Each structure stands twice: as structure tokens, then as C-alpha cells.
Amino acid sequence: MMKKTYFLYAFILLTSIFACKEFGNEKKNTDKNGFGRISIDSVIEEDTVKISDSVVLRYSSKLLWFPNLDNKNFLAEIYSGKEISDFSRNGLQAYLKKEKQSVYDRMKNSGGLSHVKQQQQWSYISQMNVRMNRNNYVSIQYYTSQFEAEHRVQYHYVEKVFDFKNQKKLDLSDVLVLSEETISKILKLSFEKTTMMQQIKTYDREAYKILSAITFPVTRNFYFDDSNLYFHYNMNEISHDYDIGDIILTISWEDMKEYIKPDFARRMKIN
Numbered sequence: 107m108m109k110k111t112y113f114l115y116a117f118i119l120l121t122s123i124f125a126c127k128e129f130g131n132e133k134k135n136t137d138k139n140g141f142g143r144i145s146i147d148s149v150i151e152e153d154t155v156k157i158s159d160s161v162v163l164r165y166s167s168k169l170l171w172f173p174n175l176d177n178k179n180f181l182a183e184i185y186s187g188k189e190i191s192d193f194s195r196n197g198l199q200a201y202l203k204k205e206k207q208s209v210y211d212r213m214k215n216s217g218g219l220s221h222v223k224q225q226q227q228w229s230y231i232s233q234m235n236v237r238m239n240r241n242n243y244v245s246i247q248y249y250t251s252q253f254e255a256e257h258r259v260q261y262h263y264v265e266k267v268f269d270f271k272n273q274k275k276l277d278l279s280d281v282l283v284l285s286e287e288t289i290s291k292i293l294k295l296s297f298e299k300t301t302m303m304q305q306i307k308t309y310d311r312e313a314y315k316i317l318s319a320i321t322f323p324v325t326r327n328f329y330f331d332d333s334n335l336y337f338h339y340n341m342n343e344i345s346h347d348y349d350i351g352d353i354i355l356t357i358s359w360e361d362m363k364e365y366i367k368p369d370f371a372r373r374m375k376i377n
Contacts, residue, residue, distance in 0.1 A: 167206070
């Protein structure tokens with residue numbers, strides 16, 4: 107079966123991550139001023155080292171730090187997948203140094219390293235970036251990418267929203283009241299309206315037939331702002347038969363108003 111890649115979409119989203127502004131120390135506000143912003147800082151570790159005569163390895167990693175948060179269970183959820191027990195600035199910095207050494211050791215012992223004769227730069231990049239911070243909701247994008255030997259860049263996105271008022275990760279069921287089947291239909295309609303799909307419909311009928319026939323998956327990678335709800339799909343998450351890179355589908359609150367939970371609508375001031 108034919109398989110293609112839309113590199114433009116992947117490139118735009120891949121490069122946009124590096125343009126994100128970092129959040130420095132912010133004064134913690136409360137609901138009284140209507141914003142509910144959480145104090146967020148960041149910890150960064152970067153280094154470049156020669157791991158062979160032909161290969162230079164670049165390591166770059168950033169973790170968000172929450173100086174006013176002391177709920178260890180909630181913090182463990184925010185840093186889920188990372189072996190972190192000390193959530194202080196020094197503890198996070200120590201974790202990054204340990205991770206850097208682990209990445210160096212793994213790539214230096216890579217079986218493909220001995221076959222590299224021309225000069226190359228390999229890389230490992232990991233970042234936590236804030237998408238939204240208001241009403242005591244913090245939306246975080248977790249991004250990782252890796253380039254090694256002759257392989258193309260492997261990258262992956264995870265989107266999570268955290269409710270700092272109730273100290274928990276937000277699920278889609280906390281936002282909307284509707285079945286998975288209905289969400290799937292709404293997302294498929296949104297996908298159909300994208301410029302990409304319209305171009306595929308015009309120029310590649312075989313691919314359009316493939317993508318139109320799928321039962322649309324509901325990703326858990328979602329986030330939101332004042333106007334829209336966003337669903338971020340990673341490469342091959344929509345279809346394994348036609349590679350479209352990663353893509354973000356947008357659904358307006360206006361289109362979802364009959365499904366929004368009242369408490370969430372009030373808190374986000376969605377009319």
C-alpha cells in the first residue's frame with residue numbers, strides 16, 4: 107500500500123517548538139484577579155560532546171519547575187515517565203545531568219556508531235513547554251526528538267492539561283459530556299475540513315479513499331484555550347497506511363457548546 111509523508115506539516119510543528127517562549131519566575135496569582143496563573147520556572151541542561159571521530163552529539167533538555175507546588179503525588183503525575191523523586195530545582199537539575207549521561211552512554215555504545223565515516227551531528231532533545239496558564243489550568247506540551255545515524259528525526263508529542271485547583275490531570279470527560287463515538291465523528295469532520303485533506307482529495311484520490319475509510323481514533327493528546335479545543339495527533343496515529351506526520355485538529359467551543367460541562371464552562375468563562 108502506498109505510503110507518503112507530508113513533511114511540511116511535520117516541519118512546521120517540529121520547528122515551532124523551538125520558538126516557544128520560556129516562562130521565568132512569575133508572581134503567583136489567585137482566582138480573585140480572574141486569571142489564576144501558576145508560578146512556573148524552568149531548568150535547562152545543554153551540552154555538545156564528541157562521541158567518536160565522526161560524530162558529535164548534542165543534548166538539550168528542559169523541565170518545568172513549580173516552586174510553589176508541594177503535592178508530591180500531583181508532581182509525580184506531572185513528571186510521569188521520568189524517575190524523579192526530588193522536585194526541587196536542584197533535584198530536577200540533578201535528574202537532567204543523570205539523563206544526559208545515560209543518553210551519551212547509550213549513543214556511544216550504539217551499534218551504528220562504528221559505521222559512520224562522514225562527519226555527523228546526532229541529537230537528543232526533550233522539552234516541557236507551557237501552552238496555557240490561566241484559571242488554575244496549566245497546559246503542557248512534552249516534546250522529544252532524536253536523530254541517530256542515518257535514521258530520520260524521530261519525534262513525539264504528548265499534550266496534558268493539569269487542574270491546579272483540584273490537583274489532578276484533566277481528562278476529556280472533565281471537559282465534555284458526550285460519547286467516544288460522537289467525539290470520533292466530530293474529529294473526522296474536522297480532519298475532513300483541513301487544507302491538507304482537501305489537497306489530498308484533489309491530487310491523490312487513492313490516499314483520500316484510504317483516509318476517508320478509517321474509523322477515526324480519539325487521541326488523549328488534547329489542550330484548549332479561550333476559543334478552541336485542540337487534538338494533537340502524532341505520526342501514524344490517525345492511519346498506519348498513509349503517513350501524514352503529526353497534525354493538530356481544532357474544534358471551536360461554539361461548535362461544542364451543547365457538550366461542554368457547566369462547571370468547566372464557568373471556570374473558563376465560555377458563554
